[in-house]
Structure formats: C-alpha cells, structure tokens
Amino acid sequence: MQFLLEVVEILTNYVRKTFDRSTKVLDFHHPHQLLEGMEGFNLELCDQPESLEQILVDCRDTLKYGVRTGHPRFFNQLSSGLDIIGLAGEWLTSTANTNMFTYEIAPVFVLMEKLTLKKMREIIGWPNGEGDGIFSPGGAISNMYSVMVARYKHYPEVKIKGMAAVPRLVLFTSEHSHYSIKKASAVLGFGTENLILLRTDERGRVIPADLEAKVIDAKQKGFVPMFVNATAGSTVYGAFDPINEIADICEKYNLWLHVDGAWGGGLLMSRKHRHKLDGIERANSVTWNPHKMMGVPLQCSAILVREKGLLQGCNSMCAGYLFQPDKQYDVTYDTGDKAIQCGRHVDIFKFWLMWKSKGTIGFERHIDRCLELSEYLYHKIKNREGYEMVFQGEPQHTNVCFWYIPPSLRLLPDGEEKRQRLHKVAPKIKAMMMECGTTMVGYQPQGEKVNFFRMVVSNAAVTRSDIDFLIDEIERLAQDL
C-alpha cells in the first residue's frame, strides 16, 4: 500500500509537469537506444524478481521516455489532453477491475452505460432516445459493428451460412473516410474491392450525386448496394459529409446509413456547431468517440444503433456458462451477448464521471472553445507569408491543414521539383520538433497533395499562446530548410 502511494506521488508529479509549459512534450530516443537500455532502465524481463525500489525507478523511467499526450503543446493526435476527473475515473475503474459482460459483476457500470447510451441517442435525435448501443474498444471496432449490424439486418442468414449465402454486396464510403471501413470490409469477408470509394469536393465532403451514380452503376453490374458510411468529421480535413442528402439516397435505395462521428460526434454537444451533423437522426447507426473531441481518457468509443435488438441478434451465442437465464435478476441487463468480445473493459465510468462533473454544458463549452482556437489559427496563418492552406475556407472542425513553405522554396516555380521538395518539409520539421521535444503535430499526404501539417485541438489546456508557439516553432525549425 505504501508502494501504491509512492506510485501516486510519481504520477501526480507527472501530471503537474504535464501542464507546465517549460516541460518538454517528449524526450525522444530511437528504438535501438531504448532497447539497448538507458541508464538504470532495462526493458528485459527476468526470472528473478526486482526490488520495489527498482519498480519505482521503472515507473519513473517509463514516464520519462514516453510522450506527454496531455501537454498543451501536443497536437499530434485527435485524442489529447488529460482531464483530471476522467483520470480519477480511470483509476477507480482499474481498482474495481471488473468486466462489462454481466450485470452480476458490474451492476453499477452496466447501468451507467445504459443511461449514458440513451442520453447519447437522445442527443442524436432518435425518438425518446430509443435504440441500442455498446461501448467498444475504439472507433474502428465501432465502425466494424455498424457494417456487421447492417449485414445482419439485410441478410440475417449470414450469421449461420456465411457470406457464401448472399449476393455480391457492396459498401460505399468517401475517399476521405477513415481506413477502418476498409478494414471492416476485409475482416468481415466482403473484400476491399467491394468497398466503393466516393469522390469528394475540394473540402473533403462526399458528393452525393457521385454516391447515387455509383449505386446505380453497382446495381447495373448485378451487385447489391447495402451500406453507406457518411463521415462526420474526417480524420485529416475534419470534413462533414452532407448527411441529409446522403440519407435521401439511402432511403431511395434501401441502404443502411452509418455516420462515422468518431471525431465529429462531439459537436452534437454544441448548440453552435451541431448543425454540421444535420440529418444524423436519419442514420441507422452512429460511431461517436468521447475519447476524441470530448477529452475523455483513452479509450471510450460508442456504437449506437437506431433499431433495438439487432446487436443482440447479430452477435448472440447464448453461452450457458456466462449468460444463465435462471439468475435472480432481470438478465436483459447483461450486455455480453451484444458484443463481439467476451470480456469487455469498463470504458464508461470515466465518461459518466466527467459528464456528472462538467454537465452537458461543460462539454459544450469545451467544444466551442477548441473550435475557436482553430479559427484563431486559421485566421492567423491564412494570409501569412510562407503558409498555404490545403483547402480554402474556414475549417468545419478543429482540423487546420496547411503547408509551411520555407524561404528557400518560396521563389521556386510551381512544378514537380517544388512538389518533391515541399513533400519533405513537414517530415523534416516534425523530426526536429521531436528531437527538440517542444511540440508535436501530425502530417500526411492526401491523394495528389504532398505532405502537409494537420493541426487539431481537442485538449482543454490549450490556449492561443500555444497556437502561437506552434507557428513560431515551425518557422524557427524551418529557417534553414
């Protein structure tokens, strides 16, 4: 117990320093350096036990050589920040060390999940919050659930007979959508070639006419269109597909409409921004990750389904050793037979506790504030020398995508050479950032576009000064490129 309190001391120091801007975001080392062993820190496992003193050193070193994802200058991932209430919730969850599969061993958590999912469905706009849902290990699995449930709704016989029993089914999603839809099509046995990619406008939003044309084309080829994914907040551009227009087409052709709001779902909490998801109440299923825009610790992802009973029908195997029908309580509260997992981690408590603590209006404020910071960045750089925006106009989400063009490249004529050189700029700046440990921000190419920075804000600790710092730091690091 004394040991546990010493670990708490290490952890609270870590948390304090994380919010201190004079602390580095990371202390970068290459894999071979860490593998060879830093002074006093050896990753190898042994037959014999180590002393508790050494274990405390190991805890300190693990944090020392890691990355402070809660630091106000860590912008590298959609999930960032370190909410203290959420953290306390996670600590309690680990201490309770239980499993979501039955009410029997997780009565409080199972009910919290049930109530929270209902609240989320109300916010989506489904009548009386009716429907179903489950927390899953991340947005990719939530998206996979949506494809599975759609398949079960249209072809329940697949569960028993497999994909051989059905016609050639095709799925639709945009070029800008998350790769998990493609993963699901491989995993579930559709095949990635049966996932048809939709064209987007310059801002990364699906062109509905392209969806309809491709649905018609697929039908003419004898394929059976079944599922459409609309993205609410794409990973790179933060684009929101026009859900209402897509829903019209889905209704016309009897297609399952899934909205991947893993990143953008949080905007539903904001009266100012939720119009970007107009039409989401027409979706058959929705992915929404509170661990992204809502600042909940990792991980916390929900799949919500409008029709009740489908999750259970799709996944139920009625294992007698776990889901005994003759228990003394109402076993409809057991959640395990809805899941593709057996044991399931308690992801709900931290989220429930944060919601209690902030209230719905607290999440709204957080989201509005992050979007304001992104607007600030956008206005700061859109006409600044050396910057070029990847797409024009105000971002829809906190994603601000831009190239930084170092002085040496500014006078080059547009063309392949400039493209090639520009492609190398973001990786170089990023590498220097990591070596210096001052900040982190993501970059990637997209289609024909060479590597650019994708800035996102989801951490409540970020201020305008951190945005200013990022820009100064990019310019400082890139001066000799």
Place this chain on the structure above:
Amino acid sequence: MQFLLEVVEILTNYVRKTFDRSTKVLDFHHPHQLLEGMEGFNLELCDQPESLEQILVDCRDTLKYGVRTGHPRFFNQLSSGLDIIGLAGEWLTSTANTNMFTYEIAPVFVLMEKLTLKKMREIIGWPNGEGDGIFSPGGAISNMYSVMVARYKHYPEVKIKGMAAVPRLVLFTSEHSHYSIKKASAVLGFGTENLILLRTDERGRVIPADLEAKVIDAKQKGFVPMFVNATAGSTVYGAFDPINEIADICEKYNLWLHVDGAWGGGLLMSRKHRHKLDGIERANSVTWNPHKMMGVPLQCSAILVREKGLLQGCNSMCAGYLFQPDKQYDVTYDTGDKAIQCGRHVDIFKFWLMWKSKGTIGFERHIDRCLELSEYLYHKIKNREGYEMVFQGEPQHTNVCFWYIPPSLRLLPDGEEKRQRLHKVAPKIKAMMMECGTTMVGYQPQGEKVNFFRMVVSNAAVTRSDIDFLIDEIERLAQDL
C-alpha cells in the same frame, strides 16, 4: 490535484477492505433499485455540473454498489484478484493516456510489448521466440485474429475479393471450447454452420479420432477444412485438449492449428504443469490471457502467431495519416497496421511491471499455488456427503465442477424429477450468496448435465480457509432447500 488525492484515499480504503474477509463481496441490488436511485446516488446525467464533493460521493457509491472482484471469496470468474503492482501499472497507464498504434506516441510501451511477446513466444517454445503477436481487447478478439490470420495464410485473396472468392471453408473446435470461436465464424463471414463441433471425452477433452473423421467427412462433402482450435484449459471443465495428437492431424491435412490458451496459457509458466500443453510449440497461433490465470488486471490478452508478417499482411491498410513511411525513426516498430483496431489501449504496462516485480518464478509460484488450492478443494469434496463431481478424476486446471445435493434431494431416486429439482439448486444457492454478499461462484449447465457449480481459483489472496468457507456457506445456504 487535491481532488485526485481524495479519490486515491477512497481507492486505497477500498483496496484495504477488499482484502479484509469481514467485508462483503457485494451489496446486491436489483437493476430497478439502482435505477430508481439510492440515497444520494443518482445515475442520471444532467446539463449542469455537480460539485466536486458530490463527485467524491459518486465515486464512493460506485464502489459500494459494485462487486469486489479482488476479494478472496470471489470465485465467480476466471479473472479475479487485485494485484497491487498490476494496479499501480494500470494507474500509470491511465496517466500516460496514450495509444499503441505508433512508436511515435508510445515508444516505451511499444517496446515493452515487443519484448514481452517475444518472451511469451520463447515460453511457448517457438525457435528463438521468433514470430509475431499483439495484445488485443480480450480472448474473444484474440481468437478471432487466429481465424483471420489462418484465412489470410490459406486464401490471401479474401482480403480483396471477400469470402465469395473461396470454396466453402470449414473450421473445427470442441463442444467444450469457448463460444468466441463460434462468434468469429459468424463475424468473419464463414457462418456458424461451417464451424464443426468435435466430440470430447468425459473430461471435456477433444477426441482426436473424431477430428480426423470429421475432416475426412467434410472433404468428402466438398468442403475445405482449414482451421482447428484446440483448447488449453476449457472455460467450464478446465480441460486441455491433446495438442500433439491434434497437431499430427493438422499436419497431415494442412490445417491451421490454433491453441486457445486464454485460460490455460498461464500454466506454461509452471515447470510442474506445463506438460498439459505439450505440443503447443507446433501450433500456428496461440491465445494467452495474462489477465486470467496470471492475475494481471483486466484486460490483457495476447494473440501470438508463429509466422512473421501474417498479421501485417492480413490487416494492413497503410493509412497515410498515421503510418507515414518518411518518419525519422524505424517505422517497423509501429504496430497499428497489424491490428483490426486503429487506436489500441495500452494493455502491456501492468503486465510488464508485474513480470519485473515477480520474475518468471513469481508467476510460477502463483500458478502452482492456485492449482494446489483446487486440489485441496477436490480432495475435500470428492467423497463428502452431498457432493457429486461432474467429471471424475483430478481436475487438470483449477476448475472443480460439482453438484451440491441438498438433504431433501438425497433420497430421491435418480430420474427426471431429481434432475429437474437439482437443476434449480445451484441458481438458488447462488442467489442467496449474492443476497448475503458473502461469496460468489459460477454455475451453468453443460450439454445434458443440469446446473452445477464451477469453482475456479486465480486470486493470489485465496487461502484454504476461503475454500473451507465456500463449502460451509453452500451447505449453510442450502440446508432448507
């Protein structure tokens, strides 16, 4: 920060009480009771924030109305116990709040995972610990990985073309195996009817001759046998399938051999018991959950694959925004493209820390001790009045399966009436246990066998006195049945 320390106070009190046998295992309430709201504890979420004082009350109440899975008299699940080092590891993990997909944001954890998986493969017996693996969100997902990887190895075209491109593939597993194999066959598009169940002996172990007969039969019907699951430690009986004999058949017919050691894998750490898994080094893949027999906090499950590159080949989608090839470090350390998830929780640290702290020999001692306690229980009840063993002979794992026959049933002649009445005994005793809150143990029917208790031990805090208590308590509760 003060708030966090107050939560720590609540948690450390909870931990202390959990190990105190005068504390109840649970304070049972029905769902409607908790939903209506206990005094001062309301699960509903509101628009407005709650005070920090109320949040602390909510934390206390969440624990109060939950189940103490670390209590030495909680025998309800394969995962039990509350290891303090493991708990500290989970608290650190939550504080680091990062994601396993890239080395970039989880350098230390990614390397710990890599080294620990290698160590596990060495223990399995694969040459030099070569191969691959990943920690996944539970044994069901690990088993699903095995089927996916087997399919990719035999028919890589499925990834692109889907299940329509392959012949009718069949899978084999025993009647006693975990239901996740059936789930995987539904999810992945094989269909549950293409999962062929194998007969077992009286102890729940696969009969190899039945496997060979069913493989031949399937081939004669024109189906293509592809995958065999052998269970090392079945959920109910704790049975170990004869891996070597199954491996002979798999080699003969070119079938993928998976060993589901979710529950029994831990025995590999024991020089005394690892012979029960003889032949595991011939498997193509292995599921092994340290969160079960090794007492690691939930969750911690590994899928290990003998052939390198298959996980990556099977699941890789090369998302440009996450797995940039032009990073400054060796990107082969990024693990995300091996996974079906995108974000992945850090499950490794608590396990690594426990291994450091106990050493391999510490795990061995823990496992040997749990098995000794089960032997103690077995010998205590096998000839005791009122007990009947579900299968004869010493259990292979810690699972002891038995009926308790209350005095009123003992004189009844064998037959349907006795069966029907006996079927109701375990649920009644279990309900009373939960109402009293004194202990918890699982029950279930199996095939033709009516409800019986399945006792398991995986908690390091259990002593012989707790086993004695369980037996006394069953007899006390059942006296008037």
